[in-house]
Amino acid sequence: MAEKVMFKEEIKVTKPKMYKVILHNDDYTTMDFVIEILVGVFRKKPVEATKIMYDVHKKGTGIAGVYSYDIAATKIVQAAQMSKEIGFPLKLTMEEE
Template sequence: MGRTESPDRAVDRAIRELVQEPKRYRVILHNDNYTTMDFVVEVLRLVFHKSPVESHAIMMKIHKTGQGIVGVYSYDIAATRAARTRSLAKEGGYPLKCTIEEVS
């Protein structure tokens, strides 16, 4: 006699198949000739909760390569952190560019 799936297991399986992981978004900082390295490190610490060592390493990557991924988040978190970064840059008089892009 064949085994049949219980109704509860069938529902659980159907739900798992229907529910998708939320899309993820990269937050990217772009290098420019005016924003100070110290300001970028401070933004990484305040907005993205990076350690001082990690902040410095990310800042140097951005400086050397022109841009760097500072984190991958759900859309709402990525958009909020990017907006906060832009706001701090504007308050500080810096043209720091912060973008988000969907992870494919």
């Protein structure tokens, strides 16, 4: 009679890497438009969007949010497209958290 051999397979689940979406200050993009991007694309409440906008204005950069890679990249593309359509040179980047 054949022996049964059982294997225990261990599956490790890891959290995906997260990425900060960073807005960069420039001399042309209006504060109102930055708030519009933060509310419309990044789903921030107006008060939080205003705080982030002031960070961008005063410090040179501000964090729009922290997301998985695909979501961060999608939001950057959406915001860049809105900026381009209106004629602003808003720069967004992402970096691993």
